[in-house]
Amino acid sequence: MSLTGLFLCTFLIVHLAGNLQLFKGDEGRAFNVYSHFMTHNPVIMTISYLLYASILIHSTMALILTRHNQASRPVKYAYQRPEANSHWTSRNMGILGTILFIFIVIHMRTFWFTMHFGPIPMVNYDGEEYKDLYTVVSAAFSNGLYVLFYVLAMAGLSFHLVHGFQSGFQTLGIRHKKYSPMIEWIGTYGFGVLIPALFAAMPVYMFLKTHGFIG
Numbered sequence: 001m002s003l004t005g006l007f008l009c010t011f012l013i014v015h016l017a018g019n020l021q022l023f024k025g026d027e028g029r030a031f032n033v034y035s036h037f038m039t040h041n042p043v044i045m046t047i048s049y050l051l052y053a054s055i056l057i058h059s060t061m062a063l064i065l066t067r068h069n070q071a072s073r074p075v076k077y078a079y080q081r082p083e084a085n086s087h088w089t090s091r092n093m094g095i096l097g098t099i100l101f102i103f104i105v106i107h108m109r110t111f112w113f114t115m116h117f118g119p120i121p122m123v124n125y126d127g128e129e130y131k132d133l134y135t136v137v138s139a140a141f142s143n144g145l146y147v148l149f150y151v152l153a154m155a156g157l158s159f160h161l162v163h164g165f166q167s168g169f170q171t172l173g174i175r176h177k178k179y180s181p182m183i184e185w186i187g188t189y190g191f192g193v194l195i196p197a198l199f200a201a202m203p204v205y206m207f208l209k210t211h212g213f214i215g
């Protein structure tokens with residue numbers, strides 16, 4: 001779980017960097033050219049299959065582990081005060097992960113499925129045809145409820161990653177006086193704050209743009 005989880009964290013950084021092109025204000029040209037590259041480059045296509053496998057392995061292992069934990073203690077402790085020695089996020093990784101899994105399925109249905117199987121409008125840049133994924137993204141995020149769903153899902157992502165990122169290193173046995181504080185800092189502020197906040201800003205920005213609040 002730690003290896004697939006950390007791989008998914010790496011994917012998030014790349015995915016975020018690519019999607020930041022939505023903010024470019026060029027009517028989606030850079031974003032469409034980038035998406036074209038990502039869906040046609042053989043190395044990236046191979047990494048994508050690894051990504052799909054990682055999502056499935058990570059979720060399945062989580063389910064198996066949760067079942068195993070429940071089965072090993074069928075009778076609950078009479079006195080429980082879990083907040084005394086563990087954080088809320090670490091005790092709710094299963095529910096947070098389930099929310100994220102549902103998010104990923106809906107997200108991939110909206111964008112990935114349309115990109116690969118259509119229908120999708122086409123756009124011409126310098127005589128070459130590109131799939132206009134930018135228009136698909138604009139249309140999806142013109143819906144306020146869909147935007148709200150994304151913002152709430154990104155809050156879930158934040159809580160999941162605050163615990164998940166550092167836990168991934170802990171499971172691999174990487175605990176060191178010098179490096180652990182740095183890992184915790186990256187987990188808290190990078191994966192817990194910056195990455196989810198930038199992802200959440202995208203649907204909000206596209207909503208404001210499609211409704212004429214920003215130019």
Ligand code: HEM
Pocket residue numbers: 015019035038039048051100104107108111112113115116133137150157199200202203
């Ligand atoms: C909120 C801002 C986000 C936007 C605007 C966005 C946009 C997109 C788009 C347009 C695609 C289709 C790309 C293609 O098929 O070429 C895509 C694919 C995908 N997205 Fe996102 N995404 C966002 C956040 C996320 C988050 C937070 C996750 C994970 C928790 C995620 C997971 C994925 C996955 C797994 C794919 C399939 C990637 C592949 O086929 O290689 N996305 N996203």
